[in-house]
Amino acid sequence: TQTVSQSDAHVTVFEGDSVELRCNYSYGGSIYLSWYIQHHGRGLQFLLKYYSGNPVVQGVNGFEAEFSKSDSSFHLRKASVHWSDSAVYFCAVSARNNNAPRFGAGTKLTVKP
Amino acid sequence: EAAVTQSPRSKVAVTGGKVTLSCHQTNNHDYMYWYRQDTGHGLRLIHYSYVADSTEKGDIPDGYKASRPSQENFSLILELASLSQTAVYFCASSEGQGAYEQYFGPGTRLTVL
16 A cells, blocks of 8 residues: 655745645555645645656646655645645545555645735 | 535534444545544545445544445444544545545544543
């Protein structure tokens, strides 16, 4: 079974700063990788995914993520954050042999004005 | 737009009692999932289903049963609720596994006293 690690439980930045949220995975085979966002008190919403091709994928609201097979990573980035980006971000991994997605522990992003 | 609803939205149960959490989706998706969310653990997979009348165990199935009586409905049953099952429970659906994004419900906050 695949596992996901998000090393930072909390990240705090100021509005306009850039941010990178880290995700590392462990699995011996081919995988699909995704990021989801959870605003306070809500369900998770899909941001972006990678399954092949260009390792840099674009998502909604200026988010992008880069896949690195050598580092077993799929870090999420945004060049200039807004206060509304404050939320918890989850990385998810699905094995290509069709099993259910597994999620990391989440990173809480706080954007200060 | 994809829609996953959960009921109840919150519930207080007594230790040893039976609890049923319900999930309904109007996405016409084959796959449905139950996750629990605890601080520091992110989302953990309890059960999932890829067809009506069939369920599969996830990573933490002990103490939980699942039922998929139709494509649209997926229930999570706690026959003997325990304090350790206090958590937020999320239901999700997806068209398939692997590369397919999941659509999440708003969650059910369960408190077992």
